[in-house]
Amino acid sequence: MIINTGSRTDIPAFFHKWFLNRVDEGFVCSKNPYNNDIYKYPIRPDVVDCMCFCSKNPKMLVKKIDKLSEYNQFWFMTINAYGKDVEVNVPDYKRVIKTFKRLSNYVGPNALEWRYDPIFVTEKYNLDFHIEKFAEISSELSEYTNFCTISFIDLYKKVVRNFPKAREVEVEEQLIIGENFSKIAHDFDIQIKTCLEGTLLDQFGCDSSGCMTQKVIERAIGNNLKLPKGKYRNRECDCIFGRDIGAYNTCLHGCRYCYANSNMKLVKRNQKLHNPDSPLLLGEVKESDVVKEISEPSYIETREKVLPLKRTFQSTLL
Secondary structure, three states, rough: OEEEOOOOOOOOHHOOOHHHHHHHOOOEEEOOOOOOOOOEEEOOOOOOOEEEEEEOOOOHHHHHHHHHOOOEEEEEEEEOOOOOEEOOOOOHHHHHHHHHOOOOOOOOOOOEEEEEEEEEEOOOOHHHHHHHHHHHHHHHHHOOOOEEEEEEEEOOHHHHOOOOOOOOOOOHHHHHHHHHHHHHHHOOOOOOEEOOOHHHHHHHHOOOOOEHHHHHHHHHHHEEEOOOOOOOOOOOOEEEEOOOOOOOOOOOOOOOOOOOOOOOHHHHHHHHOOOOOOOOOOOOOOOOOEEEEOOOOOOEEOOOOOOOOOOOOOOOHO
């Protein structure tokens, strides 16, 4: 089984205590956002093939990552260089880079990938800005990861409402970014990937197969997966998403471009429903609730895992 923590919120940034409590208790409950069904998933090393994280600031969970030493992990860390006018509560990108390096020293560069997304273009955040910052961050991360996923802003209704200055990135702009980013990434031995962006940037050497494919997970865990046909795939890309345990409208980063939050008033209201000791990220499991226990085996072809080398941290990094 693959556990996914990052498609609906940033669990490492805001709910690390809850997550570690779930690991200690050996199970987690997740509510389907569309019909309120509740699913119960086991969290045990013999059935969880990989824990997948996506975060803009995992500092607090990274400090306690030894508690996850029995589990294979795959991490995405988003590092942009936008200001507080766009990423309201995200730390300065230079601070996040330090956390990235610390995490890479633990899980290894094959299990940690960088995201530079979403890309949008304004008078302030113009093409020159993106090219300059991408080069700067690439130079810092070149020894700590091998891959970077880029994407362009999607104008969902909630994004248009919360970020009225946003506009679609024109094809000509995408080509300029693709060509320049590819040259920079090549210089620093980083492979650029795209996901759900078509094949436009393939001409520059980008990989458009997806950001979290089976190949990506296998590379992170050091083993092959034998997934049932169609398992975990629900989009046009080749990505596998696992069992998502997050919840929408809970992320406090307050990014203007966010697709997972309707508005910050709702997010702050939902925070009052969070109990670190509850099986659910939001609220409690009631006696009247029907909880469906999911029994899912390991999909690793052999349980003789090639575990990543465990490293120790230098406390001065954070």
